[in-house]
Amino acid sequence: MEKRKGNCIFAQSGGPTAVINAGIAGGVLTALSREEIGKVYCAEHGVRGVLDERFFDMGEEDEAELLALRNTPASAMGSVRYKLKPYEEDETDYKRILEVFRKYDVRYFFYNGGNDSMDTCMKISSYMKKTGYPVSVIGIPKTIDNDLVGTDHCPGFGSAAKYIATSVAEISLDARIYQSPLVVIVEIMGRNAGWLTASASLASVNGNGPDLVYLPEVPFTAEKFLSDVAQVMQRKEGKCVVAVSEGIRYPDGRYVGEDKSGTDVFGHSALGGVCGKLKATVVEKLGVKCKAIELNILQRCAAHCASETDVEETFEAGRQAVERAIGGETDVMIGYARKTSTPYEISFISTPLPEAANAEKKIPSEWIGADGTSLRKEFFDYALPLIQGDPDVRKSDGLPLYARLKKVLAKPVV
Amino acid sequence: MEKRKGNCIFAQSGGPTAVINAGIAGGVLTALSREEIGKVYCAEHGVRGVLDERFFDMGEEDEAELLALRNTPASAMGSVRYKLKPYEEDETDYKRILEVFRKYDVRYFFYNGGNDSMDTCMKISSYMKKTGYPVSVIGIPKTIDNDLVGTDHCPGFGSAAKYIATSVAEISLDARIYQSPLVVIVEIMGRNAGWLTASASLASVNGNGPDLVYLPEVPFTAEKFLSDVAQVMQRKEGKCVVAVSEGIRYPDGRYVGEDKSGTDVFGHSALGGVCGKLKATVVEKLGVKCKAIELNILQRCAAHCASETDVEETFEAGRQAVERAIGGETDVMIGYARKTSTPYEISFISTPLPEAANAEKKIPSEWIGADGTSLRKEFFDYALPLIQGDPDVRKSDGLPLYARLKKVLAKPVV
Numbered sequence: 001m002e003k004r005k006g007n008c009i010f011a012q013s014g015g016p017t018a019v020i021n022a023g024i025a026g027g028v029l030t031a032l033s034r035e036e037i038g039k040v041y042c043a044e045h046g047v048r049g050v051l052d053e054r055f056f057d058m059g060e061e062d063e064a065e066l067l068a069l070r071n072t073p074a075s076a077m078g079s080v081r082y083k084l085k086p087y088e089e090d091e092t093d094y095k096r097i098l099e100v101f102r103k104y105d106v107r108y109f110f111y112n113g114g115n116d117s118m119d120t121c122m123k124i125s126s127y128m129k130k131t132g133y134p135v136s137v138i139g140i141p142k143t144i145d146n147d148l149v150g151t152d153h154c155p156g157f158g159s160a161a162k163y164i165a166t167s168v169a170e171i172s173l174d175a176r177i178y179q180s181p182l183v184v185i186v187e188i189m190g191r192n193a194g195w196l197t198a199s200a201s202l203a204s205v206n207g208n209g210p211d212l213v214y215l216p217e218v219p220f221t222a223e224k225f226l227s228d229v230a231q232v233m234q235r236k237e238g239k240c241v242v243a244v245s246e247g248i249r250y251p252d253g254r255y256v257g258e259d260k261s262g263t264d265v266f267g268h269s270a271l272g273g274v275c276g277k278l279k280a281t282v283v284e285k286l287g288v289k290c291k292a293i294e295l296n297i298l299q300r301c302a303a304h305c306a307s308e309t310d311v312e313e314t315f316e317a318g319r320q321a322v323e324r325a326i327g328g329e330t331d332v333m334i335g336y337a338r339k340t341s342t343p344y345e346i347s348f349i350s351t352p353l354p355e356a357a358n359a360e361k362k363i364p365s366e367w368i369g370a371d372g373t374s375l376r377k378e379f380f381d382y383a384l385p386l387i388q389g390d391p392d393v394r395k396s397d398g399l400p401l402y403a404r405l406k407k408v409l410a411k412p413v414v
Numbered sequence: 415m416e417k418r419k420g421n422c423i424f425a426q427s428g429g430p431t432a433v434i435n436a437g438i439a440g441g442v443l444t445a446l447s448r449e450e451i452g453k454v455y456c457a458e459h460g461v462r463g464v465l466d467e468r469f470f471d472m473g474e475e476d477e478a479e480l481l482a483l484r485n486t487p488a489s490a491m492g493s494v495r496y497k498l499k500p501y502e503e504d505e506t507d508y509k510r511i512l513e514v515f516r517k518y519d520v521r522y523f524f525y526n527g528g529n530d531s532m533d534t535c536m537k538i539s540s541y542m543k544k545t546g547y548p549v550s551v552i553g554i555p556k557t558i559d560n561d562l563v564g565t566d567h568c569p570g571f572g573s574a575a576k577y578i579a580t581s582v583a584e585i586s587l588d589a590r591i592y593q594s595p596l597v598v599i600v601e602i603m604g605r606n607a608g609w610l611t612a613s614a615s616l617a618s619v620n621g622n623g624p625d626l627v628y629l630p631e632v633p634f635t636a637e638k639f640l641s642d643v644a645q646v647m648q649r650k651e652g653k654c655v656v657a658v659s660e661g662i663r664y665p666d667g668r669y670v671g672e673d674k675s676g677t678d679v680f681g682h683s684a685l686g687g688v689c690g691k692l693k694a695t696v697v698e699k700l701g702v703k704c705k706a707i708e709l710n711i712l713q714r715c716a717a718h719c720a721s722e723t724d725v726e727e728t729f730e731a732g733r734q735a736v737e738r739a740i741g742g743e744t745d746v747m748i749g750y751a752r753k754t755s756t757p758y759e760i761s762f763i764s765t766p767l768p769e770a771a772n773a774e775k776k777i778p779s780e781w782i783g784a785d786g787t788s789l790r791k792e793f794f795d796y797a798l799p800l801i802q803g804d805p806d807v808r809k810s811d812g813l814p815l816y817a818r819l820k821k822v823l824a825k826p827v828v
């Protein structure tokens with residue numbers, strides 16, 4: 001691997017997180033400071049911005065605003081859900097990307113996303129190698145789902161976990177104020193992996209956890225669910241707080257919340273409405289009042305309740321991406337390797353893209369209680385270090401003051 | 415009015431707020447320190463606990479835990495929705511309350527609730543006067559709805575407003591990350607008064623406010639709504655973020671979200687599902703993707719995002735209640751009178767109960783924009799001071815550590 005000199009592009013793809021821009025901040029600030037890198041571009045709307053030559057010139061931004069990106073939720077550069085076809089099938093997009101890379105002398109390409117994005121990285125890198133164009137392609141991971149393989153945990157997960165655990169603690173207190181029976185069902189994101197839903201149980205460290213947790217990793221039946229809820233109500237003065245994943249499935253593999261609105265562009269089933277369905281079941285079969293609460297997109301954008309550990313690690317992941325690219329690495333995703341949990345310590349690693357792309361990491365079955373509705377100590381040891389610390393969010397008038405970028409479009413190269 | 419000596423009861427009623435227990439903390443700590451008051455009791459589940467003689471002896475609690483109540487959401491003593499019939503109709507409950515007051519030598523009764531609770535206070539006080547039993551009855555207000563008459567604003571409103579504005583700011587950023595059109599509808603509490611929904615617009619001070627705000631104070635038509643949304647989408651790259659009150663009504667007075675599940679014990683219509691209905695309308699008529707987000711009970715329990723101004727004022731309201739009762743006042747609710755907004759300064763006042771009970775304060779029409787979907791400067795001047803400051807929430811393991819009360823039941827007096 002040889003050192004390269006040239007310009008770089010950062011781009012963001014897929015669903016955002018509360019800290020996704022911390023990775024961009026770490027990467028961009030590092031890239032701006034390194035002489036190996038000339039122009040620092042951010043593509044608008046991920047790979048779409050590359051195809052359309054929509055690049056923001058990050059050299060035009062104020063450093064204070066780039067630093068404020070650390071606490072600014074939602075993809076600041078715009079995101080995209082765009083799946084590149086294999087180039088063996090259709091070379092059009094790849095030819096265009098190569099053309100743009102050449103025009104803008106792009107020697108470093110940093111793609112900030114989840115496993116679909118790592119797949120995009122891999123395809124682009126593979127095509128560039130085939131055509132002999134030298135470019136470092138590095139994935140900066142992000143996903144609240146925490147389902148990426150090749151890293152101990154994912155940037156964005158700790159903050160979502162903290163928001164979920166905090167909100168469930170508050171809901172759990174609120175659910176117990178009246179004498180009358182009440183079931184509260186909180187629906188949490190996570191299509192196939194239960195990391196986020198499991199995080200609700202972290203609230204139990206201070207006595208405010210959910211009574212039952214339903215994960216995608218454990219086959220779901222309405223019969224067991226109703227029996228679980230009834231038992232908790234009997235034990236706990238008629239109250240039961242349930243955390244349920246949007247992705248729970250019946251033993252035959254069908255999603256409980258599956259609706260008929262089709263699939264997204266990656267072929268995933270569009271989910272939604274699990275808590276509404278379970279609420280109807282509870283009301284009908286148990287005859288008690290039930291509240292259904294969807295945490296919805298708040299769990300991926302609640303920067304006001306982020307984990308400082310997550311913010312700092314994500315910033316550093318961006319910085320590591322640039323340093324490793326300059327050092328000649330390519331075709332890797334920045335990953336975290338945990339050295340110890342007590343005290344919590346990680347190191348940064350380079351995970352080969354094929355390891356991370358298109359794979360999904362689930363909760364190990366030995367971390368799930370025998371009842372199927374609780375988490376064991378191993379999960380708490382794993383997750384608690386990731387939610388520590390409160391970020392110092394810049395405020396004005398009592399409300400967050402997010403990064404104010406100029407977003408100066410780079411002049412098109414002719 | 416003469417000074418009385420005896421025991422006191424605090425009780426909580428109606429829906430909770432993020433800071434409701436700050437009022438109890440202020441009141442209980444003050445009562446414990448004053449020689450005019452003997453035993454300090456908190457009734458479990460509001461007036462129900464009085465009827466059932468379920469009293470927690472607050473003298474048994476640690477001061478640190480009583481202070482931690484400042485940042486503990488949800489009625490720590492348990493709440494109730496129990497409407498006393500007029501004693502002219504049915505004297506049973508009143509006789510029982512008098513009996514219990516006599517047994518426990520209760521000379522001070524502090525009731526922490528909204529306008530229904532002030533009605534309860536008034537009825538009890540009136541009955542006690544009729545029977546010649548001397549007791550100070552003081553209302554400590556609380557309601558996120560901010561609809562109480564006789565006070566500039568209500569304890570609990572500032573914190574809910576801050577949570578709503580912060581969440582809408584985050585949602586507003588998240589809504590704009592993709593190129594494709596998107597309407598996001600955020601449903602906010604507030605049955606007849608739009609204070610909470612209006613608070614979403616506070617996020618606009620930092621550029622992240624909703625595009626449209628629909629208040630119960632402004633008659634709603636689907637036609638104008640669709641036209642408003644379409645216009646915003648045209649202006650703002652296909653995106654529109656809407657804040658809507660659960661209590662919007664058609665010009666004929668029917669609630670848009672009215673469902674058929676009947677009315678609650680106070681005769682209010684049970685609401686719900688406004689955002690779902692509007693989402694269906696947007697998808698059908700405008701043919702664009704739409705997300706419906708209910709902030710649900712999080713807006714009344716999110717102590718992690720409380721306003722320190724609100725916490726401090728509420729604590730002081732509890733203290734004022736005790737001091738004024740000892741000073742001989744009765745039949746009043748503690749209120750806030752605003753001296754100035756810049757700098758923000760209030761004084762505490764005693765509002766006669768009949769003024770506060772069963773009345774509802776709405777947003778003045780001159781504070782609402784001519785378009786019916788925005789708030790004028792007057793609202794911002796009013797509301798912004800109320801969301802200032804971040805409380806120092808006690809934490810353990812990265813999560814809130816709420817008050818841990820012993821809740822020692824007082825020995826029944828025979």
